Amino acid sequence: MLILAADIGTGTQDILLFNSEKEMENSLLMVMPAPTQIIAKKVRTATKKGEAIVLTGNIMGGGPSTFAIRDHLKAGFPVYATEQAALTINDNIENVKAFGVRIVSDEEAKKLACGENALEIVMQDFDPESLSSALSVFEVQMPENYAVAVQDHGNAPEKSNRIYRFELLRELIERGGKLENFVYKPEEIPEAFTRMKAQADSLLKVAGKRKTKSIFMDTGPAAIFGALTDSAAVQPSIVVNIGNGHTLGALVNENKITAIFEHHSFLMNPEKLQEYIIRLADGNLGFEEVFEDGGHGSYIKEAIGFEQIRSVMVTGPKREMLEKLSGSEIRQEISKKLHFAAPFGSMMLSGCFGLLAGFFEKYPEPSIKLINH
Numbered sequence: 001m002l003i004l005a006a007d008i009g010t011g012t013q014d015i016l017l018f019n020s021e022k023e024m025e026n027s028l029l030m031v032m033p034a035p036t037q038i039i040a041k042k043v044r045t046a047t048k049k050g051e052a053i054v055l056t057g058n059i060m061g062g063g064p065s066t067f068a069i070r071d072h073l074k075a076g077f078p079v080y081a082t083e084q085a086a087l088t089i090n091d092n093i094e095n096v097k098a099f100g101v102r103i104v105s106d107e108e109a110k111k112l113a114c115g116e117n118a119l120e121i122v123m124q125d126f127d128p129e130s131l132s133s134a135l136s137v138f139e140v141q142m143p144e145n146y147a148v149a150v151q152d153h154g155n156a157p158e159k160s161n162r163i164y165r166f167e168l169l170r171e172l173i174e175r176g177g178k179l180e181n182f183v184y185k186p187e188e189i190p191e192a193f194t195r196m197k198a199q200a201d202s203l204l205k206v207a208g209k210r211k212t213k214s215i216f217m218d219t220g221p222a223a224i225f226g227a228l229t230d231s232a233a234v235q236p237s238i239v240v241n242i243g244n245g246h247t248l249g250a251l252v253n254e255n256k257i258t259a260i261f262e263h264h265s266f267l268m269n270p271e272k273l274q275e276y277i278i279r280l281a282d283g284n285l286g287f288e289e290v291f292e293d294g295g296h297g298s299y300i301k302e303a304i305g306f307e308q309i310r311s312v313m314v315t316g317p318k319r320e321m322l323e324k325l326s327g328s329e330i331r332q333e334i335s336k337k338l339h340f341a342a343p344f345g346s347m348m349l350s351g352c353f354g355l356l357a358g359f360f361e362k363y364p365e366p367s368i369k370l371i372n373h
Contacts, residue, residue, distance in 0.1 A: 002143030003359055007219060007351030008125050008150045008199075009034050010063050011244030011317060015131065016352035017143070020368065024344045028140065031348050034244075035125050036065040043068035046119050047075050054104070054112045055081035057123035058198040060088050061150060063245060065123075073100040080104050080112055085123040087194065091161065125150050126199045145363075146214040147355035148199055149222040151246070154192040166287070166297040168192065169220075169260060173301050177257035182221040183358035189216060215362050219351055220248040220262065226354030227315045227341040228252065229370045234310040238277050239341075241350065242316035246296075247273065249280055251303065258302040261285055263295030265318050273321060274331045281306035306333055315341040315350040 001020040006013060015030040043065065046053050053072065066089050073079055079101045081089075086096045086103055097103060104112065113120035125148075132142040153161035154168050168190075172181045184190075186200040196216045203214060223241035227233060236253040247268050251259035259280050279285040283303025291297045312334055314322055322330070323340055330338065343353045357370040 001145065001365070003145040003147060003356060004128075004131070004143050005147040005352040005355040005359075006126055006131075006149070007222060007349075007355060008061065008148065009219060009243055009245065009351075010036060010061065010151075012348070014348050014352055016346075016349050016356070017135070017140070018356055020365070027344075028135075029346060029349060030134070034061070034064075035127065036061045036063050039065035039121060039123065040068040042119075042121050043072050046121075047072045047077060050077060052078040052080065052112075052118040054109050054118040054120050055079065055085040055088075055101075055123055056106070056109050056113075056120055057082075058084050058202055059195050060123045060125040060198065061195065062088050069101075070099060078102065078118070080109065080118055082106055082109050084198070088123050091194075124199075124202060125195065126203060128203060144212050145359070146203060146212065147217070147352075147359045148203070148214070149217045149219045149351055149355055150195050150199055151219045152193045152195045154194070162291065162296045164192075166262070166299060169218075169262075170299045172221075173257055173260065173299060177301070178255060179221075179225050179354075179357060180361045182217055182225075183361050184216050185362055186214060186216070193218075213359075213363055215355070215359050217355055217358050219243070220246070221250075221257070222351040222354035222358065223315060224248065224250045224252065224257065224354065225357050226343060226350035226352065227313045228255070229343040229350075229353045229357065230313060230339070230341040232311060232339040233313050233341065236304055236309050237311045237313055238281055238309055239313045240273070240277065240315070242268070242273075242314065242318040242321055244317055247316075247318070249273075249277060251281055251300075251309075253302075253304065258304075259283070259285075259298070259300040261290055261295070261298035263290060263293070265321075267294045268321065270321055270325055270329065274334055277312060278306045278331065278333055281309050309337060311339055312337045313339050313341045315347060317348060319347070 003018045005016040017028040112118040153165040224239045227239045240249040248262045287297040
């Protein structure tokens with residue numbers, strides 16, 4: 001069985017091509033710029049040239065791409081967008097219009113692009129056609145099975161997306177917090193997860209009539225469960241993913257997430273992170289404290305006390321926040337339990353291994369087990 005797992009982040013998109021007939025360590029790997037970074041670069045190039053742009057495609061991750069679009073507008077150059085593409089900028093289309101974006105129909109967008117009145121930029125988180133092109137250079141064909149992760153704040157035009165995202169995470173933990181609660185087949189994706197649904201729609205459109213099997217997850221839980229595939233992950237465990245955009249920590253016991261926090265990585269530092277790790281396990285890290293500090297929040301359904309934690313697993317591209325500390329700088333409570341996760345020897349692919357574990361939750365293969373209790 002061949003499965004392509006794609007973990008779409010803010011800084012990178014991490015790709016794993018899994019082949020069940022080979023050792024996991026022989027899987028093909030790629031760590032490439034994130035789609036939002038690619039879009040941002042295209043927009044900034046257009047800004048330098050003084051070109052109008054027309055955004056087509058679908059809702060995708062914002063951040064760098066959104067900042068570039070708004071800078072393009074501030075520079076005085078036109079931005080046209082179809083409604084679906086425009087939702088990348090803000091969940092409320094009226095807010096997008098207020099920024100200065102001109103909403104056009106699909107037909108109008110085609111005319112603008114074909115008439116060379118504007119540079120077309122296709123908004124898309126997961127691009128199987130580009131991946132297929134890249135792999136074909138190495139005589140590798142795309143599989144028919146996919147597992148994709150994006151960070152989805154949910155569609156909340158009248159509410160802080162940080163608050164709404166945490167409401168969605170809390171609901172999933174209340175439902176059990178198991179891996180299966182965070183994994184969706186295309187038809188199971190909740191309506192609120194607009195970004196996730198957009199990628200599922202794009203993938204199914206490309207797949208056509210092929211018998212494609214696919215699942216979708218949020219990047220946070222994918223990284224958490226992926227780190228648990230490391231042999232050093234002995235539960236109860238605190239798992240921390242220090243990503244380019246966000247830092248997420250979770251208390252996992254018996255393969256269930258029972259407590260969680262999420263913050264922006266640029267607002268974290270070693271001292272704060274170590275304190276959060278201990279307080280999450282102890283059950284006294286409050287939502288308001290994290291939210292008012294600029295983070296998304298925290299939710300604790302069940303805490304067990306840090307003394308009961310058997311491993312602290314740290315993963316993600318910004319893990320140097322803890323990795324480069326000297327012994328005296330690491331809290332004594334943490335130091336003996338601290339491990340830098342590198343499942344199957346690939347630290348950057350933690351999210352992809354979580355996606356694989358999720359795939360086999362939906363499409364079980366009795367001979368394959370990735371996460372140990």
